[in-house]
Amino acid sequence: MHPQPSCPSCRQPMEAHRFTSNQGHTLELDICFACQGLWFDRHENLKLSPQSVVELFRLLHEHRTDQHQPLAESMACPRCNTSLAKGFDVVRSGRYMIYRCGRQHGRFSSFSSFMVEKGFVRHMTRPEIDDLAQRVGAIYCTSCGAPVDIRKDHACPYCRAAFSLIDPQAVVRAMEGYAAASAKAPAVPASPVDIGDALVALERDRARAERERQKRAFTTASSDASDNSFTGDLLAAGVALVWALMKD
16 A cells, blocks of 8 residues: 555645545545545556445545645655646536646546546536626636636636636536435436526625634625626636535
């Protein structure tokens, strides 16, 4: 068994979480919630069972309000410490970014890239981005984690990744039939307004938690839904929407 690896980006120890593989064996994934990334040893990304995806969503939902940071410009393999090569894979739902070890020890993938790979995330259309830009001042890039002003940019100016969001309808379709938590009729897909509402609610949760930690008492007027100055997290908002669908 490999020792607990360090995150390729922040170099802090990753958390090991056990899942069931599609062959019924135990599969251990290493996760960094601060960097919103997963380390897959060779071919592990292809071995996760459908039921384990439900468990992964549960973890993402539990950590949806965690503080996270942009990915480092240079990342190293946690097995051999060689530099990871940035590249792209393409699936039906779009192109996604991954970081591979040249010695074939594995790959590092952001949460959103993994969801694109599995068909749960799709790239946003231009009208959706424009609609969301009227409600939210900025978002975190779901690929590199950098804050992006979507009123000016329609792709991340740092890594050039397209903005993407979790597609609740696709998730329900994927889960249907093999996960009790999602064995229901497909729900109406979330609209851009739904995502905007989720971002506003998410920011309110974060502001409330910060006030409690700092033990401050002040009015919440500045966090009114009309305030579009905060930075939203499309992935966290999408996870919240999907989890609500799965639990209904």
